[in-house]
Amino acid sequence: MNLDQLAEALAEHGLSLRGGFDFGTDDDTPPGPSGRGARSIVLVGNAGGAFWPHFSRWRAALPADLADPLDSWCQDVIGAVAPTFSARAVFPSDRPFLPFQRWAMRAEGLRPSPLGVLIHPAFGLWHAYRGALLFDEAIPLDPVRASNHPCDACIGKPCLSACPAGAVKEERYDHDACRSHVRSASGPSCRTKGCLARQACPVGAAWRYGEEQQAFHMAAFVR
Structure with a gap:
């Protein structure tokens, strides 16, 4: 699995890889694409507003009263990329809710700000996690380093x-x-x-x- 190619596929839509980790034996692990417990997870999100023009063009072609348009766009984009890389896409809006905030803290070593939003040492509060990709097999990931809490x-x-x-x-x-x-x-x-x-x-x-x-x-x- 080539992470550079995955990053390029997401960058075409203004999204980026936001860190990842391997699940441990004690984790409550969600199923990967095969249905068995996933081995690795990579989070997908945005830093700044790079995705906004892409989303705005997509939204302009749809009814103005479309419910939850950003969720729908993320599901379309990330969901289309996932099969190419043998991954299963999951989203913060999925029910039952998945522990995205805990995953994000683990993937990038971040902590919450007083607003409840995780604060990043470079992006501040101007970032978000839009989905995650689950893999059946462990993939090569850089070790997670704890970030300084701004x-x-x-x-x-x-x-x-x-x-x-x-x-x-x-x-x-x-x-x-x-x-x-x-x-x-x-x-x-x-x-x-x-x-x-x-x-x-x-x-x-x-x-x-x-x-x-x-x-x-x-x-x-x-x-």
């Missing part, structure tokens, strides 16, 4: 004071308070320009999503 070195922690709803706290993120504010008459800035706390984070500013993309994700969050 929040540990952040003195001012501007994300904690930027949220107008006070939903972002160091000990927890209050989803309900955030949604209530965004849906309210006081929330148009968050609705149209994206999360102010996320934008306040100084890490990975060069990878920040465009305003249209941020508004799309916020609308999906509050639905």
